[in-house]
Amino acid sequence: MSDMSDSQVILDIRGLKKYxxxxxxxxxxTAGWVRAVDGVDFFIREGETLGVVGESGCGKTTTGxxxxxxLDPTEGTVNFRKDGTxxxxxxMTRKQMKEIRREIQIIFQDPFSSLDPxxxxxxxxxxxxxxxxxxxxxxxxxxxxxxxxxxxLRAYQMDRxxxxxxxxxxxRIGIARxxxxxxxxxxxxxxxxALDVSVQAQVLNLLSDLQxxxxxxxxxxxxxxxxxxxxxxxxMVMYLGKAVEMANSTELYKNPKHxxxxxxxxxxxxxxxxxxxxREPLGGNVPDPANPPEGCNFNTRCPYVQDICYKExxxxxxxxxxxxxxxxxxxxxxxxxxxxESRRSxxxxx
Amino acid sequence: xANKDLLLSLEDLKTHFFSxxxxxxxVDGVTFDIERGESVGVVGESGCGKSVTSxxxxxxxxxxxxxxxxxxxxxxxxDGSSIDITKLSPGGRQMRSIRGNQISMIFQEPMTSLNPVxxxxxxxxxxxxxxxxxxxxxxxxxxxxxxxxxxxxxPLQRVDEYPHQFSGGMRQRAMxxxxxxxxxxxxxxxxxxxxxxxxxxxxxxxxxxxxxxDFGVSIMIITHDxxxxxEMAQRVNVMYTGKIVEQAVTDDIYHNAKHPxxxxxxxxxxxxxxxxxxxPIRGSVPNLLTLPSNVCYFAPRCPHAMEICSKQEPPLYExxxxxTCKCWLYEGSKEVSA
Ligand SMILES: Nc1ncnc2c1ncn2[C@@H]1O[C@H](COP(=O)(O)OP(=O)(O)OP(=O)(O)O)[C@@H](O)[C@H]1O
Ligand SMILES: Nc1ncnc2c1ncn2[C@@H]1O[C@H](COP(=O)(O)OP(=O)(O)OP(=O)(O)O)[C@@H](O)[C@H]1O
Ligand code: SF4
Ligand SMILES: [Mg+2]
Ligand SMILES: [Mg+2]
Numbered sequence: 171m172s173d174m175s176d177s178q179v180i181l182d183i184r185g186l187k188k189y190x191x192x193x194x195x196x197x198x199x200t201a202g203w204v205r206a207v208d209g210v211d212f213f214i215r216e217g218e219t220l221g222v223v224g225e226s227g228c229g230k231t232t233t234g235x236x237x238x239x240x241l242d243p244t245e246g247t248v249n250f251r252k253d254g255t256x257x258x259x260x261x262m263t264r265k266q267m268k269e270i271r272r273e274i275q276i277i278f279q280d281p282f283s284s285l286d287p288x289x290x291x292x293x294x295x296x297x298x299x300x301x302x303x304x305x306x307x308x309x310x311x312x313x314x315x316x317x318x319x320x321x322x323l324r325a326y327q328m329d330r331x332x333x334x335x336x337x338x339x340x341x342r343i344g345i346a347r348x349x350x351x352x353x354x355x356x357x358x359x360x361x362x363x364a365l366d367v368s369v370q371a372q373v374l375n376l377l378s379d380l381q382x383x384x385x386x387x388x389x390x391x392x393x394x395x396x397x398x399x400x401x402x403x404x405x406m407v408m409y410l411g412k413a414v415e416m417a418n419s420t421e422l423y424k425n426p427k428h429x430x431x432x433x434x435x436x437x438x439x440x441x442x443x444x445x446x447x448x449r450e451p452l453g454g455n456v457p458d459p460a461n462p463p464e465g466c467n468f469n470t471r472c473p474y475v476q477d478i479c480y481k482e483x484x485x486x487x488x489x490x491x492x493x494x495x496x497x498x499x500x501x502x503x504x505x506x507x508x509x510x511e512s513r514r515s516x517x518x519x520x
Numbered sequence: 521x522a523n524k525d526l527l528l529s530l531e532d533l534k535t536h537f538f539s540x541x542x543x544x545x546x547v548d549g550v551t552f553d554i555e556r557g558e559s560v561g562v563v564g565e566s567g568c569g570k571s572v573t574s575x576x577x578x579x580x581x582x583x584x585x586x587x588x589x590x591x592x593x594x595x596x597x598x599d600g601s602s603i604d605i606t607k608l609s610p611g612g613r614q615m616r617s618i619r620g621n622q623i624s625m626i627f628q629e630p631m632t633s634l635n636p637v638x639x640x641x642x643x644x645x646x647x648x649x650x651x652x653x654x655x656x657x658x659x660x661x662x663x664x665x666x667x668x669x670x671x672x673x674x675p676l677q678r679v680d681e682y683p684h685q686f687s688g689g690m691r692q693r694a695m696x697x698x699x700x701x702x703x704x705x706x707x708x709x710x711x712x713x714x715x716x717x718x719x720x721x722x723x724x725x726x727x728x729x730x731x732x733x734d735f736g737v738s739i740m741i742i743t744h745d746x747x748x749x750x751e752m753a754q755r756v757n758v759m760y761t762g763k764i765v766e767q768a769v770t771d772d773i774y775h776n777a778k779h780p781x782x783x784x785x786x787x788x789x790x791x792x793x794x795x796x797x798x799x800p801i802r803g804s805v806p807n808l809l810t811l812p813s814n815v816c817y818f819a820p821r822c823p824h825a826m827e828i829c830s831k832q833e834p835p836l837y838e839x840x841x842x843x844t845c846k847c848w849l850y851e852g853s854k855e856v857s858a
Contacts, residue, residue, distance in 0.1 A: 225717035226689065336804045337566075366565035367744065368821075371788035371800030378797070395718060396747075400790030400798070423792060437722040439747025441789055443770045446751050452719040456673055510792055 178251065180216040180355065180387050181237065185209050186246035188232050192460060204460045206232040208411030208467075209246075211486050214355070216251075219381065219388040221402030221419060223395060223434065227459065229411040230391045234357045236260075237389070238274050239267050250274070250355075272302060275348040279360035281340035285332040291318070292328040295347045302351065317346040322376060338369030345376065355387045363392060374401060395438045399423055404494075407431045410459060410467045413486055417495040424509040427489060427497040429472045432507040445514055466500065474505055526596055527706060527738045528554040528577070533606075534590035535569075535576045544808045546572040548762035549591070554706070556598075559732055559739040561753030561770070563746060563785075565805050569762040570742040571628055574708045577740075578625055579610040597622050597705055620650050624704035626696050628711045633695055634683040640667070640694045641679035644701050651702035666697035671723045689716045696724060700731055707731075710742045725752060746789055750774060755842075758782045761808060761817040764836075768843040778845040780822045816848065824849055 186207055194201035207229040214220045222230050235241040237248055239259055248259040250270065259270060275298075278284035285294055295317055296310040305313070315325030321342040332340055341361060348356055358377070362370040374397065380386060392398050398405060399419050406416040407428065415428040426432045433452040440446070452471055463469050466479040478500050486498040499505070535547040547569045554560045562570050575581050576588055593605035595618070608615045619625075627633045635643060644663035648654060654662070660679070667675035670693040683691055692715050699707060709728065713721040725748065732739055741752050749756055749770070756773040758766040758781065766779040777783045784801035803821040811817060819829040828848050836846045837853040844856055 225719065227687075338804055366805060367746070367785060367788045368565060368801035369804050371790075371798040372802075374790070375798055375800060393717065396790045396792050399792045400795065420793075433719055437718040438792065439718070439721070439745060439751060441746040441750050441774065441786070441791075443750045443774055452723070453671075 177215045177217060179213045180251045181214040181389075182247075182249040182256065183210060183212050183233075183237065184247045184249075185211065186233065186236055186248065187244045188229075188236050188241060189244045202460050205411050205462060206459060207236065207243075208459075208462065210408070210411070210413045212406050212413050212416055214387055214389055215404075216354075216387055217381075217385050218403040219390050219401055221398035221405040222389060222391045222408060223393065223398050223405060224408030225456075226393070228408045229459075230408055231359055233408070234276065234359050234389060234391055238271070238276050238357055240276070268302075271298075272351045273353050274355040274357065275351065275353040276357040276359065277341075277344050277348050277361045279363055281337050281344060281364055284344055285340055287332050289331075290328065291330055291332070291335075291343055294332070294343060295328070295350055298347065298350045304351075313350065314346070317349055320349070320380075321346045322372070336369070338365050338373060341365060341373055342376070345373075345380070349380065349384070352384070353386070355389070357389045357391075359391045360393070361390075362397060363394065370397070377401065395434060407434065410457060410462055412467060412498065413496075414468065414498045415496065416486070417497075421495060424511060426507050426509055427495065427502045427505070428468075428499050429474050429505070429507065430468050432509075433471075435508065435510040436513070438510055438513075440513060466498075468499075474501060476500070525555045526553055526594075527556045527558075528596070528740075529594045530573070530577075530591065531594065532591040533573070533576060533588070533593060535572050535581055535586060535588050537586040538584070539809075542809045545762050545811070546586070546808065547576060550759075550762075550764055551591075552757050552764060552767060554738050554740060557732070557736040557738055558755065559741060559753050561749040561756040562740065562742045562759060563744065563749050563756060564759035565744055565785075567805055567808065568759040570744075570759060571710055573759075574625065574710050574740065574742060577605060577708060578619060578623065579605060579608060579615050581610075583610075595623075595706075620647075621702065622704060623706045623708065624699040624702065625708040626699045626710060626712045628714070633698075634691060636683050639680050639682055640686065644679075644694070644698045647698050647702045662701060663697070666701045667694065669700075669727055670694070670697045671720060672697075689720060692716060693720070693724065696727070700727075703735060704737060706738045706740070708740045708742070711744070712741070713748060714743065714745070721748070728752070746774075746785065758785070761806060761811065763817070763846065765818070765846045766844065768840075772840070772843050776843075778839050778843070778850065779818075779847050780824050780849070781818050784821075784823075816846075818847075 187209055188207040189203040189205050191200040192202045192204060210233055224230055236243045243260050249256040250259050292314050295314045299305060299310055314328050318325050318328060323342055362373050390401055402419045405419045405422050406413050409430045415431045426435055457463055457470050465481050466484050469475050469479045484498045484500045486496050489495045489497055489502060530550050530552050533547055533550045537544040537546055550573055564570055577593055588606050595605050596602045641663045644666060645659040648659040648662050664675050664679050667679055672678050672690060672693055713724050731737055743749055753770050755769050757764045760781050766782045777786060787799040801821050814833045816829040816834050819825045826848060834846050834848045835855045836844050837850040838844050838856050839850060839853055
């Protein structure tokens, strides 16, 4: 185990797969499968933030939804530590899952469509309390007022409707709802992507404060690599339905070990005109998730590809015992890849 | 006559909308220049008037809901003419010719400029043939070449597909291919990469830079992403609620920002390698419908606001050569007439 073994694993996901059928023709027969998530392994430690990055369509949302069983996994285990023992959420019945949802909640990306416009803020936030038969109206009003104040809104705003709020305020309402049941884990699916940068910073600070105060564990999905580095203790990089790298965030950004992570580091837009080296674009074809390549799934775009990459799929493995740095690349130990800091040096601009 | 290197000048441009709920001064006195071969950035948060500025330049504001109500848009193309675009009829021949030949625009919403009933290839070919006297075969080759340049996989096959067969990011790239295929003098790129993954974004920005350098195209790039602006623009205009609040060369915007809004924006974004708590701007962007007049619109969110800020609109001050800022903190500096 790693040097962080004192903090316990709260979620341990193994071999997670989710395939969606591709329906064709008037009889809607299944013509194939979109392998949205195709064998993902990762874990999250209690009280930490695991950032999840990867290009659009690589399966981030599907992974998050499988964990909380908004989607049923096609295969794999989702172990969650409940009262000291690991339980497999993938096997649970709907009824058993209802209990678990008190402890794992989700915040959605779009603050405009994720709140029912016909419901008042009070009804939106107390909905989970109702579903779980906790308290009556009086307690709900009290709890909702408390939650609103905690996320930076005012208790008197509970009688208002979503359209009366700005994007950042709506995201705060979504956070308040997710917190209503005092969960342990929050899955945040692009919680700040739709927000203006000035407001994005407010919500990121709020999430950090709440984590500290309530000892929350976050799975934080986002495509903005600067935001993910800022908020995460560890980061998982996904590519075409698989986890290709997972490590401490500082380490991953400095010393990526997977060629796709390197490509991401080279592509981060940096808000400083003095740090502009030529961003090295990634070439090659983006494969179709219904028809992923054999061998390593990055082989169509990888600049370091070798014969073996077309034949054998590299497993996600720890680079060294206890390094807490996991990579799925045949040449993880041999390649010397550039991290984001190399963007600072000017000598490499051609 | 003005500087012969000047391609476009906006002079006190005002574009307003007349909605059921009241008057929206989406662009309210915007002044800036774009020189030949230069890339100028416009940055600001959602709703500050970036798209409306670019739609005004293209004469694409739909009347009667909205209209250019004041100011000038002086366009000086290479042929030596000088035209005030605000005086042209939006549907007239001259404006259509400017749109087809001299100014290209990459729209924020890709579906608005792609026609669903024609193949991607046909749409690019049409743009090419409108501009250059080329055969159908040459135009098709050009279409495939442009699709390859913007990173569309299997371009020979994709060129014959329809927009709905493309993903969002691919549509955006197809539109960029189309905008660049007719060798415009001036390219307006409205959030050209916002919907794209960073690896593709890097590719598109590189392409736009190459085209700017190789063909001397002037670019106006609009975005809310301070990273994209830092990489692409030589000069930057920072917009807030329909007005330019700061204008400077890119290095000054990032290392010598004067306006409290610009400073706030820069402090709001996380910097890799520095895990500090962020310093957000308090509050949020105001609703344009309920703005008071003759005040600094940033005052309710500004950490430096003084009494005068909510009583009178600050003039534009020149802080340094080529660096202007609309803020009372610089009272005493030279005032520039808007
Ligand atoms: N309900 C569904 N039916 C069919 N295909 C789906 C469904 N949901 C997702 N997919 C497909 O699964 C793949 C992964 O999608 P997912 O939404 O998990 O990606 P993502 O990484 O969250 O992307 P983004 O960054 O765009 O949000 C995509 O190819 C997507 O088209
Ligand atoms: N057709 C219209 N009718 C009424 N108001 C409009 C119309 N188009 C734009 N507006 C308003 O004008 C203002 C400026 O809009 P604009 O689209 O230029 O913003 P933007 O800076 O491009 O924002 P974003 O970053 O979200 O694209 C907004 O308040 C918007 O609501
Ligand atoms: S004029 Fe006043 S309120 Fe406006 S930005 Fe300057 S100091 Fe702040
Ligand atoms: Mg998603
Ligand atoms: Mg816009």
